[in-house]
Amino acid sequence: MNQKILKLENLLRFHTICRQLHSLYQRRMLAQWRHVFSSAYLVWTAQLYPQPWQTHALIRTALSQHRLLVTKKEKKSQKSQLSSTKSKKEVEVWIGMTVEELARAMEKDIDCVYESLLNTAVDIDSLEAHSHLDEVWIKEVIKKSGMKLKWSKLKQDKVRENKDAVKRPQADPALLIPRSPVVTIMGHVDHGKTTLLDKLRKTQVAAMEAGGITQHIGAFLVSLPSGEKITFLDTPGHAAFSAMRARGAQVTDIIILVVAADDGVMKQTVESIQHAKDAQVPIVLAINKCDKAEADPEKVKKELLAYDVVCEDYGGDVQAVHVSALTGDNMMALAEATIALAEMLELKADPTGPVEGTVIESFTDKGRGPVTTAIIQRGTLRKGSILVAGKSWAKVRLMFDENDKVINEACPSMPVGIIGWRDFPSAGDEILEVESEPRAREVVHWRKYEQEQEKNKEDLELIEEKRKEHQEAHRKAREKYGTLHWKARSFIKYKIKKQQQPLKPKEKAGGDSNVLPIIIKGDVDGSVEAILNIMDTYDASHECELELVHSGVGDISENDVNLAETFHGVIYGFNVNAGNVIQQSAAKKGVKIKLHKIIYRLIEDLQEELSSRLPCIVEEHTIGEASILATFSITEGKKKVPVAGCRVQKGQLEKQKKFKLIRNGHVIWKGSLISLKHHKDDISVIKTGMDCGLSLDEEKIEFKVGDDIVCYEEKEVLAKTSWDPGF
Numbered sequence: 226m227n228q229k230i231l232k233l234e235n236l237l238r239f240h241t242i243c244r245q246l247h248s249l250y251q252r253r254m255l256a257q258w259r260h261v262f263s264s265a266y267l268v269w270t271a272q273l274y275p276q277p278w279q280t281h282a283l284i285r286t287a288l289s290q291h292r293l294l295v296t297k298k299e300k301k302s303q304k305s306q307l308s309s310t311k312s313k314k315e316v317e318v319w320i321g322m323t324v325e326e327l328a329r330a331m332e333k334d335i336d337c338v339y340e341s342l343l344n345t346a347v348d349i350d351s352l353e354a355h356s357h358l359d360e361v362w363i364k365e366v367i368k369k370s371g372m373k374l375k376w377s378k379l380k381q382d383k384v385r386e387n388k389d390a391v392k393r394p395q396a397d398p399a400l401l402i403p404r405s406p407v408v409t410i411m412g413h414v415d416h417g418k419t420t421l422l423d424k425l426r427k428t429q430v431a432a433m434e435a436g437g438i439t440q441h442i443g444a445f446l447v448s449l450p451s452g453e454k455i456t457f458l459d460t461p462g463h464a465a466f467s468a469m470r471a472r473g474a475q476v477t478d479i480i481i482l483v484v485a486a487d488d489g490v491m492k493q494t495v496e497s498i499q500h501a502k503d504a505q506v507p508i509v510l511a512i513n514k515c516d517k518a519e520a521d522p523e524k525v526k527k528e529l530l531a532y533d534v535v536c537e538d539y540g541g542d543v544q545a546v547h548v549s550a551l552t553g554d555n556m557m558a559l560a561e562a563t564i565a566l567a568e569m570l571e572l573k574a575d576p577t578g579p580v581e582g583t584v585i586e587s588f589t590d591k592g593r594g595p596v597t598t599a600i601i602q603r604g605t606l607r608k609g610s611i612l613v614a615g616k617s618w619a620k621v622r623l624m625f626d627e628n629d630k631v632i633n634e635a636c637p638s639m640p641v642g643i644i645g646w647r648d649f650p651s652a653g654d655e656i657l658e659v660e661s662e663p664r665a666r667e668v669v670h671w672r673k674y675e676q677e678q679e680k681n682k683e684d685l686e687l688i689e690e691k692r693k694e695h696q697e698a699h700r701k702a703r704e705k706y707g708t709l710h711w712k713a714r715s716f717i718k719y720k721i722k723k724q725q726q727p728l729k730p731k732e733k734a735g736g737d738s739n740v741l742p743i744i745i746k747g748d749v750d751g752s753v754e755a756i757l758n759i760m761d762t763y764d765a766s767h768e769c770e771l772e773l774v775h776s777g778v779g780d781i782s783e784n785d786v787n788l789a790e791t792f793h794g795v796i797y798g799f800n801v802n803a804g805n806v807i808q809q810s811a812a813k814k815g816v817k818i819k820l821h822k823i824i825y826r827l828i829e830d831l832q833e834e835l836s837s838r839l840p841c842i843v844e845e846h847t848i849g850e851a852s853i854l855a856t857f858s859i860t861e862g863k864k865k866v867p868v869a870g871c872r873v874q875k876g877q878l879e880k881q882k883k884f885k886l887i888r889n890g891h892v893i894w895k896g897s898l899i900s901l902k903h904h905k906d907d908i909s910v911i912k913t914g915m916d917c918g919l920s921l922d923e924e925k926i927e928f929k930v931g932d933d934i935v936c937y938e939e940k941e942v943l944a945k946t947s948w949d950p951g952f
């Protein structure tokens with residue numbers, strides 16, 4: 226989630242940088258104007274002091290003399306420049322920076338530095354990009370460019386003390402006690418994951434004396450008659466698993482791989498196996514839909530051998546349980562197989578000391594505010610504990626289980642809803658208990674600072690990338706100017722730039738038309754994350770850009786509608802609502818709101834929306850085909866017109882439609898007929914099995930016996946996006 230937000234922020238920052246580069250370009254043109262007009266004076270001073278560019282005693286003397294030559298008028302203008310420093314751009318500089326570094330810090334072309342030093346004692350012709358500049362010249366360049374100088378604090382920033390909170394070292398084995406397994410159910414679409422989870426959850430509800438309504442908290446506990454417990458994660462399968470893994474959160478101990486006995490191993494079955502292998506998590510195989518007549522569990526087991534999943538019957542160590550999630554058949558056997566595997570894994574945790582855990586989901590609960598569900602992995606969570614996760618912290622006000630029952634303690638492997646968060650942590654964020662509120666604030670502050678640093682670094686990299694491109698273009702342009710003097714080069718460049726008119730806003734808007742800006746809203750953090758992960762697979766930007774404007778948790782708001790209106794975007798909601806007022810407002814503003822309850826339907830809808838933005842494709846529909854049996858020519862006036870004697874093999878030939886001539890599988894002509902005859906009669910249509918003579922609107926084409934003539938029509942059909950999200 227954070228990564229997505231970061232991406233969006235980067236996008237916005239990138240736009241800002243592009244705007245800055247554009248205005249830089251305009252300023253640059255202005256600067257070149259000035260130099261063209263003042264070049265006479267500049268040449269004179271440069272020749273007067275043909276000194277090396279680095280300061281030494283001689284140059285200092287020369288400089289002081291040069292300063293004496295400055296007129297009163299110039300002094301006045303410099304003074305007024307100084308008095309307006311408040312509004313000037315600030316440039317961070319340091320002692321010993323190179324010409325290139327200074328240009329970069331100023332966000333200007335390297336030539337701007339040369340230009341600024343032109344009327345000084347510096348011999349700019351011997352000044353290279355990597356040459357170090359003395360303090361006096363750095364100041365001079367900044368002053369001449371109308372900017373404000375700021376000495377870099379880089380060193381101070383680097384030594385800022387790390388205030389992050391980290392996990393404790395591994396626990397003393399003597400403190401470890403057995404814990405229940407945490408299980409994720411994975412498998413191909415429609416193989417029955419949801420049904421299986423529901424059945425397991427209901428088994429639990431039925432097993433509870435009081436019954437009750439189960440809450441969706443991203444995970445639930447199943448207790449077996451033997452007293453053993455299993456924690457099932459029920460966040461959107463792969464996506465949540467991948468998101469957690471991406472953050473280095475290893476929450477799952479066992480994967481139950483669901484394969485439908487009537488369908489066998491499919492694409493996402495193989496992906497699930499890969500996920501399990503990558504994370505080194507063992508598998509229990511649930512062969513589902515065994516109630517169906519066409520079920521073939523043995524076939525499934527055989528197919529899995531190709532993916533190194535070897536069931537016990539085949540001499541391997543993977544337990545396979547034949548189940549029916551629909552009827553509930555063998556649910557207990559599946560739970561027992563999971564427990565058996567967990568026992569082999571000897572899962573243990575330390576229930577003492579500060580808590581460590583992982584965020585499963587975050588969502589807003591009406592009346593309760595931000596709620597985070599988590600799996601505790603170490604220590605015991607109690608009311609009043611102070612926690613940090615990502616860039617958020619909490620003082621635990623209330624804890625509850627999936628049955629909405631308030632609990633006072635949560636031990637390792639327990640799923641728990643936590644209330645008291647100041648902000649939303651993201652799925653997969655590591656939860657750590659800290660000693661006090663000030664310490665929690667300090668950690669969050671440090672993490673935000675660190676993120677800011679990271680952002681700055683990215684910005685710099687982006688600028689650097691742009692700069693390199695610019696430098697490369699500049700180098701190439703320079704090659705063109707050969708051995709011309711710097712000032713002559715500058716003048717030519719100015720003339721070229723003047724000819725290049727900047728793009729008008731209207732043209733720009735036109736160029737952006739194949740962009741689909743979207744806003745994603747979901748009921749919980751995990752579902753938004755799942756959708757965003759699917760969107761990460763988008764690879765059809767060449768057809769239509771998919772631009773994520775905003776994503777978040779909660780119902781569709783007026784703000785979302787306003788955003789969509791501004792960006793001409795579409796709002797997608799997963800398991801959320803859009804109230805009447807919002808719907809009306811969206812309709813008024815022409816904003817589409819698309820609400821879904823199944824992720825892949827939402828993605829299908831997105832694919833349709835993307836497809837609708839593509840230009841139509843023209844498809845050829847064959848009406849009839851004929852083969853050429855004889856060729857001859859007739860004389861019309863002075864012209865000889867080639868004629869093909871044909872037999873219609875399929876469909877019919879219609880004179881008014883389009884035709885093509887095919888030789889050895891290659892189309893050698895496309896166009897219209899000028900005549901179509903049956904014996905001597907002109908006809909408009911000729912059907913299968915009949916012979917005809919025809920001539921083309923292109924007289925230079927020579928028919929050959931064995932060629933084919935195809936009569937067809939063109940139809941515009943809607944294009945389909947080439948993006949395949951993989952299901």
Ligand SMILES: Nc1nc2c(ncn2[C@@H]2O[C@H](COP(=O)(O)OP(=O)(O)OP(=O)(O)O)[C@@H](O)[C@H]2O)c(=O)[nH]1
Nearest residue numbers: 413414415416417418419420513514515549550551
């Ligand atoms: N006959 C039979 N049908 C089943 C069984 N399990 C699930 N189904 C049906 O198969 C279809 C898909 O089941 P889901 O539980 O939604 O499958 P899923 O894997 O969660 O699908 P996604 O959420 O789309 O990935 C539904 O119509 C279920 O009723 C079973 O054991 N037997």
